Amino acid sequence: MYSPIIIFEALANGLMLGAVYALIALGLTLIYGVLHIVNFAHGALLTVAMYAIWLAFEKFGLDPYLAILIVTPLMFALGYALQRFIIGPSSHGSDNGILLVTLGLSIVIQNLLLAGFSSDTLTIATDYAFGVVPIGPLLLSLPRVIGLGVSLLTALLLWFVLNRTDIGKAIRAVAKERLGASLVGINVAHVYAMTFALGTACLAIAAGLLMPTFYVSPTTGAAFVLVAFTIVVLGGMGSILGALIGGLLIGVVEAVFSLFLGDSLGQIGIFLIFILVLLVKPTGLFGARG
Template structure:
């Protein structure tokens, strides 16, 4: 059963799926990892992005071109959501954030169910089934693009946080909210900006996902716990950690699916999640939690 001829393609396949997980998790790293906003609506917001790209495709816009629309659109949605709902309703308590984002995700998801019905939808693109031969295995083109995009996105986010004034302000707010406010930083604005940037990442992830995945109101469920797993596994707030964590999770799922059967593939993810939380809550690359 452990024949490399089967294992290697499965691992590579998992790696490309992992890139998709990393794409979804990168936004959460900023929201949950840096600012500790436990965003349960992350999956539903991805779903919004997917439906956006899906309807744009109906009007003849290529999903990769839709990036130009969906990224700013989801940024705006995230900014407004954090500024007007989550920030105000949470009264600064972690548990309230948990509940508010849960409530928001229930509303968003079921609005989609109400308007778009539960049917899963897919789009047809000429390159959806295009394969690239990388020597040891055939890899689908959209997945390869997703892999490249996740690397690029991680780099962009890192630059944003490490090198820009906005990034400096975000880090200041994450470390010491009151101190940041005293230094003249508009904390509510920075929170909303971070949330917006995190959701904008989902806009990008949605456009890159659409050619190889399906859309349904409940698609967020597939990703939300996986995204938390990736963030916790990679280490809170570490973009490279999220990237590596995502790839690792993808490979784990693929190999578990191969060894235990398709339906048990996801169980590997959740067991890793539980084990990480229990034994190494600071993640693989994070600094130790105080």
């Protein structure tokens, strides 16, 4: 049996990793809440952001956390361009078309990364990767403490954008009633692209938080987006608050299962939660029936 200190450390570190999971899920649920589609390219775009962080470190010696400031606007622009000039026009307004286009984009991006970087795993070596923050008797991972703080700050900033800015009000209007928003003069295509861009920008921040302690390969994003899908379902499709709380909860569940079953079986708990939610409350913790 583990000592209480080890259990509390595992729970705390799981909670902090869950905050980064929540950040990935925030972009996914934001896109779903407005476009009402599941973005199958989400994992591939996360991988692109992780490679961008790696390149910034390898080519320019830029710290991963500082690289976030450069990669985030680049990913924002990429997300906007993809939605405005590829996904929107090629789907012809059909939800099924958007699903197919994002799935196709995912395959194309993954293969481009495979051609450009091969299948080798790449990592970033930093002095603080194994650093710890002592809090009483607990020793917490420094990168995860930073990840928790930045993730919560990003969630707060996203809330501010959605609730206190003109584009945020337009996004909420389009999410509520697309036709009505169009009739009062809101450019729906621009709002769609901005929403997709914001979701993609969240991935850039998550990538910068992950790279000091994780590796990247052309398929890395797929593993994280599976967890993100679970978080979105757990919190409620389209719920920002649900994604944040769901991510924290999933991080704790994974930490508990990893502690008692081993790291290789840690994600069993995540998918048990996923199945349980689908059985008991399919709309998620904060979701509403359509």
